[in-house]
Amino acid sequence: MENAINEILHATRGRILESDIVTGKNRELYVHLEEKDFETVINFLSEHNFELAGLFCAEDFDGHEGHMLFYAFEKKGNEWITIFTLPLRMKRAMSIALTYPSASWYQREITDGFGVTFAESFDERRLFLHETYPEDFHPLQKTFKNKEIKLDAETNPSLAYEFKKVSGEGVYEIPVGPVHAGIIEPGHFRFSVIGETIYNLEIRMFYKHRGIEKLAEGKTPAECVKIAESISGDETVANAVAYCTAVEKISGIEVPLRAEHLRTAYLEMERIYSLLGDLAGMCIDVAFPVGASPFFVLREEVLRQNKALTGSRFMKDTIAIGGLKKDAPKGTLDALQAFLDDLRDGLKDAVSDVLASTSTIDRFQTTGVVRKELIAPLHITGPIARASGTLTDTRIDHPYGLYDKIRPAPRIFEAGDVLARFETKASEVLDCARMIDEAVTGLRHGEILTKGDIKDGYAIAPIESARGQSMHWAYIKNGLIDRYKIRTASFCNWQAIEHAVIGNIVPDFPLINKSMNLSYAGTDL
Amino acid sequence: MQDVLTNIFSKKVTEDFRYKDEELEELGIHLKKEINTIFGRSLAIRELDSGSDNATEIELNNLGTPHYDVERFGITFVASPRHADVIAITGAVTHNMANAVRKTYDAAPNPKFVIAIGDDACDGGIYKGTYAVLGGADKILPVDIKIPGNPPEPKDIIKGLLALMKGIREQKK
Numbered sequence: 001m002e003n004a005i006n007e008i009l010h011a012t013r014g015r016i017l018e019s020d021i022v023t024g025k026n027r028e029l030y031v032h033l034e035e036k037d038f039e040t041v042i043n044f045l046s047e048h049n050f051e052l053a054g055l056f057c058a059e060d061f062d063g064h065e066g067h068m069l070f071y072a073f074e075k076k077g078n079e080w081i082t083i084f085t086l087p088l089r090m091k092r093a094m095s096i097a098l099t100y101p102s103a104s105w106y107q108r109e110i111t112d113g114f115g116v117t118f119a120e121s122f123d124e125r126r127l128f129l130h131e132t133y134p135e136d137f138h139p140l141q142k143t144f145k146n147k148e149i150k151l152d153a154e155t156n157p158s159l160a161y162e163f164k165k166v167s168g169e170g171v172y173e174i175p176v177g178p179v180h181a182g183i184i185e186p187g188h189f190r191f192s193v194i195g196e197t198i199y200n201l202e203i204r205m206f207y208k209h210r211g212i213e214k215l216a217e218g219k220t221p222a223e224c225v226k227i228a229e230s231i232s233g234d235e236t237v238a239n240a241v242a243y244c245t246a247v248e249k250i251s252g253i254e255v256p257l258r259a260e261h262l263r264t265a266y267l268e269m270e271r272i273y274s275l276l277g278d279l280a281g282m283c284i285d286v287a288f289p290v291g292a293s294p295f296f297v298l299r300e301e302v303l304r305q306n307k308a309l310t311g312s313r314f315m316k317d318t319i320a321i322g323g324l325k326k327d328a329p330k331g332t333l334d335a336l337q338a339f340l341d342d343l344r345d346g347l348k349d350a351v352s353d354v355l356a357s358t359s360t361i362d363r364f365q366t367t368g369v370v371r372k373e374l375i376a377p378l379h380i381t382g383p384i385a386r387a388s389g390t391l392t393d394t395r396i397d398h399p400y401g402l403y404d405k406i407r408p409a410p411r412i413f414e415a416g417d418v419l420a421r422f423e424t425k426a427s428e429v430l431d432c433a434r435m436i437d438e439a440v441t442g443l444r445h446g447e448i449l450t451k452g453d454i455k456d457g458y459a460i461a462p463i464e465s466a467r468g469q470s471m472h473w474a475y476i477k478n479g480l481i482d483r484y485k486i487r488t489a490s491f492c493n494w495q496a497i498e499h500a501v502i503g504n505i506v507p508d509f510p511l512i513n514k515s516m517n518l519s520y521a522g523t524d525l
Numbered sequence: 526m527q528d529v530l531t532n533i534f535s536k537k538v539t540e541d542f543r544y545k546d547e548e549l550e551e552l553g554i555h556l557k558k559e560i561n562t563i564f565g566r567s568l569a570i571r572e573l574d575s576g577s578d579n580a581t582e583i584e585l586n587n588l589g590t591p592h593y594d595v596e597r598f599g600i601t602f603v604a605s606p607r608h609a610d611v612i613a614i615t616g617a618v619t620h621n622m623a624n625a626v627r628k629t630y631d632a633a634p635n636p637k638f639v640i641a642i643g644d645d646a647c648d649g650g651i652y653k654g655t656y657a658v659l660g661g662a663d664k665i666l667p668v669d670i671k672i673p674g675n676p677p678e679p680k681d682i683i684k685g686l687l688a689l690m691k692g693i694r695e696q697k698k
C-alpha cells in the first residue's frame with residue numbers, strides 16, 4: 001500500500017497530499033481531488049503511465065450532496081487501484097478524452113445517466129439513450145424513480161443520431177444492423193468503404209440497454225446477485241463473483257475455503273466454454289464447419305458438466321454473498337477431473353487440425369490486427385491484449401479469490417491478428433483446465449457459505465472475465481444498494497474492433513468480430 | 526455398382542458419434558412429422574434478440590451443433606425475416622430495440638408465428654415495470670407460444686416448438 005501511495009505522491013508532484021488519500025476496503029485508494037488541480041493531476045498521471053480503468057458518477061455519495069465523479073486508475077506492477085474522486089459544484093466537468101481516449105464513452109454515459117456535461121469533449125452525442133428517449137431524461141438521477149415510461153413511437157428528428165461522415169471519391173457506406181443475419185445480439189455497424197476495403201467503422205451499441213444499474217438501486221445486496229448474473233449470460237459467474245466480492249469486502253465477510261475453490265473452478269469452466277465458442281465461431285466464419293465441430297462438441301460437454309455441478313448450464317443461481325448457494329453434488333468433481341483429460345486431448349487434436357488447414361491460416365493471418373500501441377490508451381484487456389503482445393490479466397495484476405495460489409500462466413502472442421487470438425484462446429483453454437484441476441484436487445468437505453451482516457460502505461472489485469477485465473463498484477447505504485456501477489471488458493474492447501478492421505475487406509469483418517467475441521448485453525447494460 | 530456397394534459397407538471415414546440421446550431423437554422425429562404435415566417439410570426461424578442476456582442465443586446456437594443438429598428435423602435458422610415462418614424473440618423488449626422489433630416482424634411474410642424464448646421475453650422478467658423496457662415480447666408482438674427458462678435448455682426449446690405445432694394444428698381445425 002505504501003508503494004501505491006508513494007507512487008501517487010510522486011506522480012502528482014505536491015498537488016496531492018497524503019491526507020487527501022483514504023484507504024478503501026479492497027486494495028483501493030480514494031484520492032480527493034479539487035477542481036482547480038484536476039487537469040494538472042490528470043496530465044501528470046498520463047505522463048506516469050497510469051491507465052484509466054473506469055470513470056463513473058454517483059449522486060449524494062457518502063454525505064456529499066450533489067454529483068461526484070470517480071476516475072479509477074491502474075498502474076502496471078501495482079495491485080492497488082487508485083480512484084480519484086472529484087466533487088462537482090455545478091453539473092459540469094472538464095473532458096479528459098484528449099488525454100485518455102477511452103474516457104469518451106464513459107463521459108457520454110455519465111451525461112446520459114446524470115445530466116453531467118463535459119467541457120471540450122470532442123463527441124457529445126448521446127450513448128445509451130437512443131432517439132426514442134426524450135431530451136431531458138436522465139434515468140440515473142436520484143430524482144427519477146424507476147418505473148415504466150411511455151415513449152412516442154415517433155421520434156424527434158432533432159435527436160437523430162449522426163454517424164461520422166466520410167466523403168471522397170468512391171467512398172460509400174454500408175449500414176449493418178441492429179438485427180444481424182445470424183443468431184447474435186443486436187448492434188449497428190456503419191462501414192465507410194472504398195472498393196472492398198474498410199476505411200472507417202463506427203459502432204453504435206446500446207440497443208439492449210435494460211437499465212441494469214438503475215434496477216439495482218434500492219434493492220438489498222442479496223437481491224442484486226441475480227442482476228449481476230444478468231449482465232451477460234456467458235459471464236454469469238464472473239460478474240456474480242465480482243459483485244459478491246465487492247459486497248463481501250464492504251461487509252468484512254470471509255468466504256469459506258471450499259467455496260473459494262469451487263468458485264475458482266466455476267470461473268474457469270465459464271472461461272473454457274466461452275473460449276471454445278470463440279474457437280468454433282472463428283472456424284465457422286471462414287466456412288470451415290468441420291474444424292468447428294470438435295469445439296462445439298467440447299463446449300456442449302462443458303455445459304453439461306456445469307449442469308451436473310450447479311444445476312444450470314450457465315451456472316446461474318449458484319454464487320451467493322459469502323460463498324455459494326449450493327455445494328457440488330457428490331461425485332461430480334471426480335467426474336469433472338476425468339472429463340478434463342478428455343477435454344485436453346480433444347482440444348489439442350482440434351487445434352492442430354485447424355492449424356493444418358492452409359486456407360484457414362490464409363484467412364486468419366494478418367487479418368484484423370490490433371496494434372500494441374492501442375492497448376493502454378483504450379484500456380483493451382483480456383485475450384485481445386494478450387494476443388497483441390501485452391501481458392495484462394486481472395488474475396495476475398490484482399489477484400482475487402485463490403489466484404495468488406493457483407496462478408494463471410497465459411501465453412503471450414505478438415502478431416495481434418485473428419490467428420494470434422485463435423492461438424491465445426486455444427492455449428488459455430488448456431491453462432484453465434490445469435487451474436480447475438488444481439482447484440478441485442484433494443478438495444476437502446466443509447462449509448460453503450459464511451452468513452454475515454451486510455454493512456454500509458463501498459468497494460471496487462476487478463475481475464478477469466473470459467473477455468478481459470471487468471470492474472464492479474458497489475455502494476451500500478442503509479443496507480440497500482445505492483449505486484452499482486459495472487464496467488465490463490466488452491465496454492472498452494469494442495473500440496479495438498473499430499481500429500482493427502481498418503484496411504481489411506468487408507467480408508473479413510464477421511471473422512474479426514468473432515475473434516474478439518464481445519458481449520453486447522454486457523456493454524449495453 | 527461395385528463401388529457403390531463398397532462405399533455402403535466399408536468403414537466410414539467419419540468417427541462414430543457417441544452422444545446419442547434417445548429422448549432428443551424421439552422429440553426430433555415427432556417434430557419432423559409435425560413440420561412435414563403443417564409446413565411442408567421445413568420450418569424457417571428468424572431469431573430476434575430484443576434485449577436478452579445472450580445465454581438464450583447460445584442455447585439457440587447449440588441447436589445447430591453436433592449434439593442436437595436440428596436441421597435433421599427440418600428446422601433452419603434463416604438470415605432474413607423475409608424467409609421466416611417463425612420469429613423467435615429473446616429478452617425483454619427494450620425501448621432502444623422496439624422499432625427494430627416492429628420492423629423485423631413486419632418484414633416476415635404471412636402466415637407467421639411468434640415464440641418468446643426465456644423468462645425475460647415471456648413477461649419482462651426482472652426488468653418488468655422499469656424504465657428501459659416495454660416488458661415481455663407480447664407487449665409489442667402477438668406471441669403464439671412462450672418458452673420460459675433462464676435460459677431454457679435446447680431440449681426445452683424443441684419441446685416448445687412441438688407445442689407450437691400442436692397449437693397451429695388446433696387452430697386449423
